[in-house]
Amino acid sequence: MISFLLILVSSIFFVGIIIKVKAKIAARKMPSVFQPLFDVIRLFKKGAIYSSTTSVIFKITPLVYMASVLMATLFIPIGSQKGFLSFEGDFVFFAYLLAMGKFMMIIAAMDTGSGFEAMGANREALYSMLVEPAFFILIGSMALFTHNTSFQDLYMNLHAGTELTYIISIAAIYILIYIAMIENSRMPVDDPKTHLELTMVHEVMVLDNSGFDLGLIHIATWLKFAIYGGLISNFVIQTTWIWYYQITAFLGIQILFAIIIGLVEAFRARNKMEKNPQWIIMLSAIAVVIFLTTLIITQKIILN
């Protein structure tokens, strides 16, 4: 339960830190950390407008999306704080919960009948498909390493065995950072600040959403960031630490993660659209390296 609350709390300021870092580097006046929160409150006060071409799919999607992300949050443990739900193989369930939310977003975008939105939906579907192997190979390797298949047990036992964990932890953190950026349509795959529909991926899919619905979609984005931040923090936090050490470490890692995203976005240009798939597959390649390393560590492959 505590882990669930921690993720909720950290999600509130996460995006705020990113925009603060980007503004600072670009020599602009920094907005408040709570600016995204204020924006969402403003959106909640507004009514939603629905295009006459849309059907019920478009109306229920923001709720389904939000629900799927909230539900996925329940599976994340933080250090020795257990997740709300846990069962064998729950990481598969976790991945497909997020995928279901995304699937609803994609068909809702197509539901509007707009040429732009269908284009964005196409791209989002392609990138999600390509990033999936990276996630599964990564978590699969860890399952192999710890002989557990639920998030909770998997992380609990990660640091139990040997120092060899650190080898795979570094690569895993790298992959998770970029998976988070792709899942949330950040740079270098997408540019959340752009005003050009033709170059958008995620932004163009939510062009028709307004008011309350748009607010929900924004909150789901924050949560997704915080979820991945939670996954990353577990590689660092040791279950043997005292509980308030763990909580401080978690919040520190979330802030650091947000700052890293802000830095990555500020100091580079985005990818050419056609190079995105290639770039995403690169993550899977690194995941395969982790997998092979795990095989060697667990002596499934014996090198002579």
Added chain:
Amino acid sequence: MNKLDSILRIKNNQSVELQKIETLTYADFYSIVLELLKKEENHCVTYFAYRRKDDLQFIIAIADDKNHDIAILSHILKARKKQELNSLTQSIFALHIFEREIYENFGVNFINHPWQKPVRFPHNRADKKLQINDYPFYSIKSEELHEVGVGPIHAGIIEPGHFRFICNGENVLHLEIQLGWQHRGVEQLFLNKKHNLQRNLLAENIAGDTVIGHTTAFAQTMETLANKQISEQLHLERALALELERIAVHTGDIGALCVDAAYHLGANVFGILRTAIINFTQLWCGNRFGKSLVRMGGTHFPFTEDLKIELLQMLAKYEKQFEEMADLTYRLPSVQNRFDFVGTVTKKQAQLVGTVGLSARMSNIVKDIRVSHPNIAYLNFPYQTITLKKGDVFARFLLKKKEIRKSIAWIRNLMEHFQFDNKNTQKPDYQLNLKPNNLAISLVEAWRGEVCHCAITDENGDLSHYKVKDPSMHNWKALELSLRNVEISDFPINNKSYNLSYCGNDL
């Protein structure tokens, strides 16, 4: 060949009596124009028709970059004859826009014109039934391909234009740009407004980003028609303003390209730098875009030695920051990766569609009015043109940086070698007497490319026709070509790298 030698040739900023322009038969006109435009050094700067006592007089001006002069040819289409001519576009593709314009304004049908479509839907068009919503788009009947329409309301804050893409998935097979949403009637207003100050203000407002370019062309045209001599200093001041405008707009464009590549650090810094330049223009004349600076016959805002000190200080500061940021931006792998090999226009394509200015120079075509048809300012303080070879977005991005450096060097040279004297400055003179029955032409290399203004007077010395040509008229086609087989998501950076004028087209 005899005929080629006897063509009337004038210099830039020179006027000629109308009766000295020989009226040819269309067959002769046709063959001479073809003969001239086959040569690489020649290009058409303007081709228009105007009503002269019911008949339609056609005038074409072909600039010769080697001999530094402009050939003027003419023919008359009688009102009683069938309004139909053989199209020149089938051989010289660069003329397509001019013939389309004549077709739209006077209903002359050009036989075998490959792309005879309206240009800008003016109020005085020949066929009022032709509505902008019925624009004849090129379309493909196919199950696999789809069309994407963008505009005419633009996502940013720029002007109205409709873009119709035919795509195969993410790839663009064909782009057609439909302009003409503004219906301003600029050329007609030049005739309706009788006071020269009104006309001067009108010239300033042809295109908000090319204020100096268009106003200088206007002032030179009118001064030529009135035989008004202006001092070297005034010429230099206008050229200085022109170069400042170039630096400011190019800097802004580099920043805008950074925005589109999502490189916000560069975008902000270049935005700040642009402000430094336009603030200097404001200090000089009270308007950041140089409005009210250029007036016919003189100026209210002479350049002084005090301003010179100010300018040199500002440029030193600008240059230091610009070089620092440019060094970072142009070497950044992700920026290079984003712009390289996108939207290439080959030299051959660029020549075919007749691009001018920056859009020509990025494809290794040397076209620069400052060098080929210089006025006194650029004769006394010569400028050297730079060209690049690749013709892609990165080439345009890089050329902007190089031209900024060149312009700064040119300004420095001017500041070093010319003593500005603000005692004997000429005040603007709006009471100019224009020579009757004359034609004057003025070419100016604005930041986008050549601006051409051409004026014709009647027997009373009043304007009877005024023709404006913005470089965008030529260059929009290059943007369409850039998009061939390019991803649709690369359209914004291509569009921004050209930064063409919508209002320059929708006169």
